[in-house]
Amino acid sequence: MTADSGQQLWRLRESVARLHAELTRYRLVAWTAGNVSARVPGRDLMVIKPSGVDYDDLSAATMVVCDLDGNVVEGDLSPSSDTAAHAYVYRAMPEVGGVVHTHSPYATAWAARGEPIACHLTAQADEFGGEIPIGPFALIGGDDIGKGIVETLSGHRSPAVLMRNHGVFTIGRDARAAVKAAVLCEDVARTAHLARTLGDPAPIAPADVDALYDRYQNVYGQRPASTAGP
Amino acid sequence: MTADSGQQLWRLRESVARLHAELTRYRLVAWTAGNVSARVPGRDLMVIKPSGVDYDDLSAATMVVCDLDGNVVEGDLSPSSDTAAHAYVYRAMPEVGGVVHTHSPYATAWAARGEPIACHLTAQADEFGGEIPIGPFALIGGDDIGKGIVETLSGHRSPAVLMRNHGVFTIGRDARAAVKAAVLCEDVARTAHLARTLGDPAPIAPADVDALYDRYQNVYGQRPASTAGP
Amino acid sequence: MTADSGQQLWRLRESVARLHAELTRYRLVAWTAGNVSARVPGRDLMVIKPSGVDYDDLSAATMVVCDLDGNVVEGDLSPSSDTAAHAYVYRAMPEVGGVVHTHSPYATAWAARGEPIACHLTAQADEFGGEIPIGPFALIGGDDIGKGIVETLSGHRSPAVLMRNHGVFTIGRDARAAVKAAVLCEDVARTAHLARTLGDPAPIAPADVDALYDRYQNVYGQRPASTAGP
Amino acid sequence: MTADSGQQLWRLRESVARLHAELTRYRLVAWTAGNVSARVPGRDLMVIKPSGVDYDDLSAATMVVCDLDGNVVEGDLSPSSDTAAHAYVYRAMPEVGGVVHTHSPYATAWAARGEPIACHLTAQADEFGGEIPIGPFALIGGDDIGKGIVETLSGHRSPAVLMRNHGVFTIGRDARAAVKAAVLCEDVARTAHLARTLGDPAPIAPADVDALYDRYQNVYGQRPASTAGP
Numbered sequence: 001m002t003a004d005s006g007q008q009l010w011r012l013r014e015s016v017a018r019l020h021a022e023l024t025r026y027r028l029v030a031w032t033a034g035n036v037s038a039r040v041p042g043r044d045l046m047v048i049k050p051s052g053v054d055y056d057d058l059s060a061a062t063m064v065v066c067d068l069d070g071n072v073v074e075g076d077l078s079p080s081s082d083t084a085a086h087a088y089v090y091r092a093m094p095e096v097g098g099v100v101h102t103h104s105p106y107a108t109a110w111a112a113r114g115e116p117i118a119c120h121l122t123a124q125a126d127e128f129g130g131e132i133p134i135g136p137f138a139l140i141g142g143d144d145i146g147k148g149i150v151e152t153l154s155g156h157r158s159p160a161v162l163m164r165n166h167g168v169f170t171i172g173r174d175a176r177a178a179v180k181a182a183v184l185c186e187d188v189a190r191t192a193h194l195a196r197t198l199g200d201p202a203p204i205a206p207a208d209v210d211a212l213y214d215r216y217q218n219v220y221g222q223r224p225a226s227t228a229g230p
Numbered sequence: 231m232t233a234d235s236g237q238q239l240w241r242l243r244e245s246v247a248r249l250h251a252e253l254t255r256y257r258l259v260a261w262t263a264g265n266v267s268a269r270v271p272g273r274d275l276m277v278i279k280p281s282g283v284d285y286d287d288l289s290a291a292t293m294v295v296c297d298l299d300g301n302v303v304e305g306d307l308s309p310s311s312d313t314a315a316h317a318y319v320y321r322a323m324p325e326v327g328g329v330v331h332t333h334s335p336y337a338t339a340w341a342a343r344g345e346p347i348a349c350h351l352t353a354q355a356d357e358f359g360g361e362i363p364i365g366p367f368a369l370i371g372g373d374d375i376g377k378g379i380v381e382t383l384s385g386h387r388s389p390a391v392l393m394r395n396h397g398v399f400t401i402g403r404d405a406r407a408a409v410k411a412a413v414l415c416e417d418v419a420r421t422a423h424l425a426r427t428l429g430d431p432a433p434i435a436p437a438d439v440d441a442l443y444d445r446y447q448n449v450y451g452q453r454p455a456s457t458a459g460p
Numbered sequence: 461m462t463a464d465s466g467q468q469l470w471r472l473r474e475s476v477a478r479l480h481a482e483l484t485r486y487r488l489v490a491w492t493a494g495n496v497s498a499r500v501p502g503r504d505l506m507v508i509k510p511s512g513v514d515y516d517d518l519s520a521a522t523m524v525v526c527d528l529d530g531n532v533v534e535g536d537l538s539p540s541s542d543t544a545a546h547a548y549v550y551r552a553m554p555e556v557g558g559v560v561h562t563h564s565p566y567a568t569a570w571a572a573r574g575e576p577i578a579c580h581l582t583a584q585a586d587e588f589g590g591e592i593p594i595g596p597f598a599l600i601g602g603d604d605i606g607k608g609i610v611e612t613l614s615g616h617r618s619p620a621v622l623m624r625n626h627g628v629f630t631i632g633r634d635a636r637a638a639v640k641a642a643v644l645c646e647d648v649a650r651t652a653h654l655a656r657t658l659g660d661p662a663p664i665a666p667a668d669v670d671a672l673y674d675r676y677q678n679v680y681g682q683r684p685a686s687t688a689g690p
Numbered sequence: 691m692t693a694d695s696g697q698q699l700w701r702l703r704e705s706v707a708r709l710h711a712e713l714t715r716y717r718l719v720a721w722t723a724g725n726v727s728a729r730v731p732g733r734d735l736m737v738i739k740p741s742g743v744d745y746d747d748l749s750a751a752t753m754v755v756c757d758l759d760g761n762v763v764e765g766d767l768s769p770s771s772d773t774a775a776h777a778y779v780y781r782a783m784p785e786v787g788g789v790v791h792t793h794s795p796y797a798t799a800w801a802a803r804g805e806p807i808a809c810h811l812t813a814q815a816d817e818f819g820g821e822i823p824i825g826p827f828a829l830i831g832g833d834d835i836g837k838g839i840v841e842t843l844s845g846h847r848s849p850a851v852l853m854r855n856h857g858v859f860t861i862g863r864d865a866r867a868a869v870k871a872a873v874l875c876e877d878v879a880r881t882a883h884l885a886r887t888l889g890d891p892a893p894i895a896p897a898d899v900d901a902l903y904d905r906y907q908n909v910y911g912q913r914p915a916s917t918a919g920p
Contacts, residue, residue: 030874031873106884123397141905166811187260193888199343211371212369220281352627417490421563421568428653429573450511452513580855583857664827682741
């Protein structure tokens with residue numbers, strides 16, 4: 001490892017540690033039950049939260065570096081118990097640079113009923129391109145969760161999957177994009193829940209969903225040069 | 231531009247940046263999905279949030295100044311993707327000095343059902359003068375959203391409109407008044423939602439709504455001299 | 461006024477200003493729509509929030525001192541638009557030393573339906589001694605709200621009344637006790653709402669309500685010497 | 691008492707005081723209505739919150755040390771009005787090192803209906819090993835609450851009991867584990883409530899609940915050496 005790639009990895013550890021603060025800020029997680037990871041660009045490695053450690057105690061130093069089979073490469077602590085699922089996604093989906101897992105309450109309520117979130121909101125069309133799908137029930141401890149995520153999201157516009165009776169996994173081109181998807185998934189799940197409680201929300205025409213999705217993915221935000229590094 | 235008007239514009243940029251903190255404080259927005267703008271008094275300009283920038287990173291320096299067709303006049307960043315809607319409102323409604331847009335969850339749930347919020351609360355009569363109306367479904371990218379806002383709110387007492395399947399737009403004599411309307415719109419939408427969940431709230435007689443609205447608009451708060459400049 | 465009573469009044473102004481922070485901490489209020497007042501012990505005066513001023517800007521200096529007809533005695537700002545209601549309560553109920561008004565969302569939802577909160581929780585029996593009652597619909601601007609509060613709470617155990625289509629008023633031996641009642645009123649209203657959403661909560665036997673109320677009023681907390689001055 | 695055991699006791703007082711901040715962070719408590727206690731290892735003593743004292747004012751110095759009959763041994767303040775229940779649990783369940791009591795709103799709503807929380811979430815299987823049970827209605831002031839907790843939780847996997855019409859008690863090997871159970875109990879109660887509001891959540895097969903519980907209790911988190919003292 002060169003000094004440069006060592007420094008780059010340290011900055012990624014800092015960034016992953018810091019992104020967990022968005023999970024607590026938006027109340028997506030309770031106690032230690034949620035985690036963010038990032039692929040190390042150009043290497044078969046990932047940075048992930050340590051298992052069972054308080055969000056307040058996360059820092060670059062406490063993050064864990066694993067290979068894409070989930071083996072620890074750097075770090076003194078055991079990695080998240082969801083490491084196998086994150087690793088499976090990175091192996092199967094080379095375009096994914098970040099993965100987030102939460103049990104955020106409104107989204108997980110849809111997951112508990114096994115009911116996808118139909119698209120009744122322009123914000124959902126923007127970010128998810130249509131419905132947010134349900135993934136299979138899968139036990140922790142092997143590749144079943146990872147497989148369920150990949151099979152559900154492959155070829156799907158949505159960066160979020162509601163794993164049955166479990167919670168949310170989101171993917172993104174980097175960890176920040178996956179965190180954004182987790183925040184917006186809960187936001188959309190909450191509004192959809194509230195709308196449905198008092199009646200039937202009106203659907204958005206599929207062509208309008210397409211138009212919104214296309215515009216948001218290609219026009220929203222700042223041009224890359226001003227907001228993101230290479 | 232004189233030094234005075236430059237200083238005044240800078241203070242307005244500071245004020246608009248700071249007002250976004252009310253959107254996060256009251257949890258009206260998730261990630262970067264909500265924005266405040268202000269008309270520059272006496273000039274055909276507006277100050278608005280940059281697109282896709284974190285609320286924590288807003289400051290006078292990052293705000294964008296546009297003309298009332300939405301073209302950038304000052305600022306290094308792209309303006310909010312909702313700039314066209316804000317600009318349309320300023321062109322069509324000369325009495326409006328501030329516009330706010332959010333997807334606040336309870337209000338947006340009413341928007342998703344396309345159901346106006348009937349007036350069952352004195353606080354709603356005070357601020358909104360009756361029901362909070364529904365605006366049309368409109369796609370982003372042209373003048374449709376702006377037109378929908380203006381057509382719904384022109385001649386209506388309510389400073390808030392629930393745009394179908396989308397979210398809330400509010401107007402005010404200045405940006406602070408529009409932010410206040412956005413905060414109270416969500417507050418009223420939440421209480422109305424909770425009331426309806428368990429039964430039928432009692433209506434307020436139209437004459438009482440009128441009396442409450444009239445008093446609140448004319449008597450509430452401090453006399454102008456002690457709280458606001460000209 | 462002696463120097464001593466002047467100092468005591470200033471400390472009361474500080475205390476009333478500070479107690480508003482509990483209203484925001486527990487999210488009982490939005491924008492400026494809620495207020496706390498305290499009777500000045502031994503004098504026909506009250507300290508109350510100024511009208512339409514942000515909670516962040518409250519301090520001893522911005523508080524307003526009124527006589528018990530609501531006329532300003534000290535202070536540069538106009539008093540709360542609810543001053544007449546507070547004043548009426550102090551005139552009619554000499555044992556009351558503090559009054560609080562909020563539109564806290566769950567409690568106000570019960571008020572919008574005109575439905576008292578039946579006692580299904582030991583915490584409600586403790587603090588309210590049974591159901592939390594509904595007061596009449598009353599317009600602001602005269603003595604109607606004050607009368608409604610006093611008629612509903614006189615001879616009732618509950619220190620909270622849900623004013624129809626409006627919100628909550630609470631009373632206490634001092635301002636802190638009234639704030640406590642406002643906090644617990646919303647807490648109880650929320651849990652009762654949630655319980656009712658999915659079924660019928662079990663009632664508590666009246667004799668058990670009596671036993672809980674009696675114990676809590678007489679045994680809970682620290683002995684006066686250790687927690688409160690004279 | 692040796693200097694060492696005195697120092698150890700002071701650190702435990704600090705730790706119990708600090709753990710109350712988790713109750714407010716997760717909004718499990720309103721005003722002063724919730725408390726944490728810890729058994730003093732190797733001695734027939736417990737450390738518990740003083741009665742009716744604000745969470746902001748808790749420190750090692752304000753904590754109360756009681757024997758396991760609830761008599762004050764150290765401390766200037768009266769102990770929590772729930773001390774008898776905590777003490778009963780420590781006497782009856784020697785493996786318990788921490789007890790927490792809250793009226794957290796979603797869990798207490800299930801308690802008000804007397805309805806156990808069936809297991810529809812992997813997070814519930816992990817921490818609670820199945821349903822979260824209902825305990826009896828019991829009045830404060832004797833051993834009835836303590837007995838109800840012990841009879842419900844003895845031989846049950848769940849570290850949480852929903853006491854009818856009252857609230858939540860949780861137990862753990864230490865105070866931190868009991869606080870974790872209280873946080874996760876409310877989290878699970880909320881998601882289960884939301885899921886049920888719009889339909890029937892899918893059950894998890896008993897064998898899967900067993901597998902999840904076994905794994906979480908034995909594999910999750912860091913190895914003892916790195917996260918906890920003896």
